[in-house]
Amino acid sequence: MKKLSLKLGIIFFSTLFCIETFMMLFLHASLTNSRVEEELKSLQARGNSHRTILEQNFDKETLAHVVLMESKENTDVVISDKAGKLLAASQPHPEIRAYIKKLEDNVPYNGKVLQDNWQEEKYIATISPIQKQQTTIGYVFMFQNTDSIHALMERLNKHFLIVGIISGLVTIAVIIVLSRKLAYPLVQMKEATLKMSKGDFTVALSTNGKDELSDLSNAIQLLSDDLQHLREERKEFLSSIAHELRTPLTFIKGYTDILYKRDLTEQDRQKYLSIIIEETNRLSRLIKDLFDLAKMDENSFVIDKEYLHLDEFLVNIEAKLSPAFQEKQIDFFVQCEEGLTLMADSARLEQIILNLLNNALTYCSSGDSTSVIVKRHSNLLKIIIKDTGKGIPKKDLPYIFERFYRVEKSRTRAHGGSGLGLAIVKELVHAQGGEVTVFSEENKGTTFELLFKE
Template sequence: MRKKNTIFSKLFISYSFIIVTSLLLFIGVFFYLFHLNLYKKYEDTFQHHYEQLAPQLQSHEKFALIKDETAESLSYAFNQPDYHIYIVDEERRQIYGPDPEGTSNQVEVSEEMIQQVLAGETVSEGGFYNGELRYIVASTINSNVQGIQTPIMVMIFHDLTHEYQQVIFMIILTFVISIVFAGIILWFISKKITAPLREMNSISAHYAKGDFSKSVQYESDDEIGQLAKSFTYMAKELNHLETRRKQYISNVSHELRSPLTSIKGFLIALLDGTIPDHRRAYYYGLMKDETERMIKLVNNTLDMTQLEEGNSNILLTDYNLTEQINRIIHKLEPHFTKKDLDIRFHSDYEYYVNADEGRMEQVIVNLLQNAVQFSEHNAPIDIRLSKEGQAVKISVQDYGEGIEESKLDLIWRRFYKVDEARTNKSGAGLGLAIVKSILDLHETDIKVCSKLGEGTTFSFVLPLSKQYIISRAIE
């Protein structure tokens, strides 16, 4: 049994109420118009007989026909299945009528109606008389009938009950057929409209359990179709987020487990005396490096989370970009020295930019560390600054192994590594993701160009400071 608060029930009941109300309104208007049309038809019938009867009575009076002959000749016209016609006097006594023998009988017409007719009006009224529904039309005749100066023609329509019964029967039959037909159509329409909603409700239960394999099958461009597409898109995004969450936990666990395992192994070796005294300082240094690696991973992870959640703001200032890069090169000199790398910095001017100095240092450091990581021993790394309109272009180029074109879009993902199977490089794969997020905050894009065996170039632009632009214009 369906619940009353379901959308299907609400749609079905609402549509049914509208249709039933509309049909009832139609029936009411139709019945009212039928009522007016029926009475208008009676009045037209009365007028037709009235126009024929007055000359006929004058003719009878002219040729001095006896009353019985006139009554007999008129009785056939006065006695019809649907109505009777009477000629009465001011006292409502029959002069002529459908029954020739009923002369002087009083016709069932109200006194008030006779008085209105004698006042010169054509009067019509309907109502129940002795339990029978009738419609009466009466008017005076401009002719002397049997010595009566003001004869009255009365027409009584006595079959109204049958007329109304027929109409009511047809209305009820039509109403029932329409309701049954509309109900069946509404049932299927409501079911069709709510089918994707019920499917989405059922599928959402699977999504809540982490199963994103199902999607809503609804091919339409209406609002429900758009909702179904949005629902499917949401499922894909949730599935992607769930995959990233699992991958994130797996990567963090892996990246933390490796240094922790190394530190634990070194501590055990130190405690049980496996490592001789003269070698302890070396292993203490390894433990320090592993600890710093874990701290860097945690800091980068927290920094990446803040950037993605939008909790990190940037503070734009004007500063010397050329000086900043020189300072970073000196700071990273120990990393360059380990692999005997040749750092070549190319800049034709002292460039001042408008950016967040601290965040841009993170960007340049991460790009240089990435270049160091993928460069071979004794290889060069080029850093270039060049003016492009009102901005300066920064590019960092290494000459290492390069990246496949199919993987260029993936390098910005957290914990992504170009070749997990072969790489012996350190790092958790967060550097480029942090770079992309910081540059997004600066509303600038980073481009990458790479060829296998030739190296990779990362480049982006920063707006020049207004002071720099003015000073260069003066020069």
């Protein structure tokens, strides 16, 4: 965490430091230039004000009055005639001679700045021409000591330094908090993935929020939950296989020992042999189902599709199962629209429907009914297998297509089956490009719907 938060902190600090430094320098330069410009404008305005007074009365008394006004201010005034002769001054300024020598005849009436280099020169200066009847008769030179500007800049620099230190400390504090806040969930995710790599999928990550980190956290949490579910499924799968294989093998071994060690009557021998055959057939079916599922998982399961006329196809199924339904006194009928065809593997489709009908036969009682209805639905073909039997509890519905899942938690063999039938149905339907859904309510019946593209 320290390494990541330190890296993030350095990146954030470097970025913010560059931005803040640039902004502070820009703001400092802007404030400095603005302040100096204000001082120059103020100085020029004072000079223009004196010029206006002198244009009205350009005599010794007015000159003395102007000089007197400036003697009480932190600015100085120097007045000369057009030829450069000094007429009056509030303070002596030796540099005035250099300004007069460089003086041009086309000085704007609003005046101009003679010196604005406050950083290196002792004074800033402006000039305002005195005119009568649009003819220049003299000049008003204004001087201001730059010490006041330097003092202002020192205060400004001090304030900027204080603000810079405070903002730097605040920035560091914010960066520390943010970097840790950003790094913490990443470190949590790292630790979670390390736990998952060691086989521990019991991780709990914070999934609040709607940003990318939350999305990543959600993805890792979902992966962990899925892996945990797969582990539990695998344990259940292995336990179920062990149970399903052990039971018929126990029967076979037990009754074989009886036949081998005891002298039995022919009737008993036939009875035990029939049990052995029945359990052998059960074991054979289980192994076949496992092989089928393994082939489906490896995508090596072959589907030979052909055009099927469904009315003829369903007549054969009805003929096969009608006796079994009649024996249990269960109403059974098949309804199919004429002319319906489907591109499918006939053997696998028959396996699907027989599997579902055998379930209906198992869980229906005398007086119940089972139906197979085939019809078009938009551009789809729908096969509905409906019964009025025991139904499936709502809590079990999401899991009935899982391998070895049984609604009967006691694993009773009264109804037979291995818990693989519906898993095979789902895989076979998907292999033929279809979808299977189930609707059920306890003591009211179950409906399976198969949807295929025509």
